[in-house]
Amino acid sequence: LAKTTQPISMDSYEGQEVNITCSHNNIATNDYITWYQQFPSQGPRFIIQGYKTKVTNEVASLFIPADRKSSTLSLPRVSLSDTAVYYCLVALWSSASKIIFGSGTRLSIRP
């Protein structure tokens, strides 16, 4: 199973950059790294995905070192609306049963 480890919770303030790191020591060659955001009473929302190096979209950046055993989700200039649970997933959806959501990182943003 593609197990991941990420902090249980993080706190930050509006306007700050937030970096959430995820460890995935047993990542397989074909696995992709995907991050989801979940608000209370809603389904997870896809944020960003990558295989190696750096990926950036309008919402976030994803940094993946060469060994791929970890990844860092970077949220620039967070706002109160970024308060949510963030999940790091490793695997391919064709092997969906191997994708472990875990408890995620509960991010709290303060004014």
Place this chain on the structure above:
Amino acid sequence: NAGVMQNPRHLVRRRGQEARLRCSPMKGHSHVYWYRQLPEEGLKFMVYLQKENIIDESGMPKERFSAEFPKEGPSILRIQQVVRGDSAAYFCASSPPSQGDTEAFFGQGTRLTVV
């Protein structure tokens, strides 16, 4: 392009009744995944289906639970003779055949309450 649609959003059932949860994938998506989430916990995989096929049901309880994804219509997660422990949020996700490995999009979930 509408997202993944789940209905009902909220469902209340008495113990012993049946619950039927529906999931309409995004247009063009042929892969559907069902997950269960208890309060303050992560999502737990239940079943992965493609049209008319169950690909992986390793996360489904052996009894009372079944899932289908017919050629026409939504995917259905069926729970027979519900018990209080079935109370949870049930989410489905879908992915397209061409990118089935890397992207999946979730619906808003169905919150099942067993009384």
